[in-house]
Amino acid sequence: MKKILLFIILLIVFILQSCTTKKSMHYLQDIDNYTNSPLNYGTTKIQPNDILKIDVSDLNPLVAAPFNINGGSSGSQQSIENMRLEGYLVTPQGNITMPILNEVKVGGLTPANVESLVKSRLINEGYLVNPTVMVRVLNNKFTILGEVNSPGVKPFSEESISLLDAIGLAGDLTYSAIRKDVKLIREVDGKRIVYHIDLTASSWMNEPNFRIRQNDVIIIMANKLKVNSGGLIKDPIQLLGLILSFTALFLVIKNN
Structure with missing residues (x-):
């Protein structure tokens, strides 16, 4: 019995270590350092197919x-x-x-x-x-794919919107999303540019390139736990619950 309890404790410790931490979940963790910082809106240029x-x-x-x-x-x-x-x-x-x-x-x-x-x-x-x-x-839109609650093509009427607005239109990121490396793909003057954005930091908010423009594509990658589970486990807490449930069932069967 002691061995089983030890096994359960070690298993819980392992799962908790693999769970998503607050540092990788919270947006703009240093936002207080950017209070009263100037806003940079940038300018949107007209492209083919507009x-x-x-x-x-x-x-x-x-x-x-x-x-x-x-x-x-x-x-x-x-x-x-x-x-x-x-x-x-x-x-x-x-x-x-x-x-x-x-x-x-x-x-x-x-x-x-x-x-x-x-x-x-x-x-x-x-x-x-x-x-x-x-x-x-008239046809301003962006595409957001990956670990968001509502992926797809999203229209907007403004000349440009913020990245946080875009994520809000997609129903926010899932728990499995990697927030430290959001990819923003943009076509500029016939060339494709890829930006990497850390949403847990705030410095990107002062960068005009990170305002969403017509035809931008946003890619949100999944963390290792989601990838390794093949997409079956969407939440580390869900995985922990399943393991503990199976362990409890095993103990009940064994004791009977």
């Missing part, structure tokens, strides 16, 4: 109407899906085709840059005197 909504307006709506898709008659009553279908799709070369202005090079520019570019062309080419131009990206 869908743009470009509204041109003027004091006289009739003179601005030809520069809007459908003459600007649809307005704000259109659904998002319809606007995506009728928006300006950026070609692999980074171009869109607008009414009258024809081809406009927008790839690599920010939405604010495109607003200035279109406004300048309308004025310099003699079409409008003092137009107002508004540009929005």
Whole structure:
């Protein structure tokens, strides 16, 4: 009996050692060191396959109407899906085709840059005197995969969101997630860049590159216990419970 109890104690110690510790679970453990730190939002640049909504307006709506898709008659009553279908799709070369202005090079520019570019062309080419131009990206989305409660493709309406916002949209990380090495994959100027982020630290919050942008991919890896169990055991406490249950059953059978 003593040997069995010793075995159970050693087994519990082994399981607890393999369990996830607080240091590997808690986010932003040194956040107090970054109180009142400046915010860096960065800028989002337009990429191929983005869908743009470009509204041109003027004091006289009739003179601005030809520069809007459908003459600007649809307005704000259109659904998002319809606007995506009728928006300006950026070609692999980074171009869109607008009414009258024809081809406009927008790839690599920010939405604010495109607003200035279109406004300048309308004025310099003699079409409008003092137009107002508004540009929005309609299909902002990111993909998050791995150890989150709700993986998949997630849309967002802002120009960019924080990494913590993205994790929140995915229902938070699971207990089995590795928080010290989150991979952020981004395409910039035709190249793929991979960032490695430690969520238990806070320094990354001041880095503008770590704000989520259009088409970003976030990969959350599983810890060794989840990998070694083949995905059958999702929580170390679950594994401990199963082992103790089988041990208790064995003792009951043996004593009877």
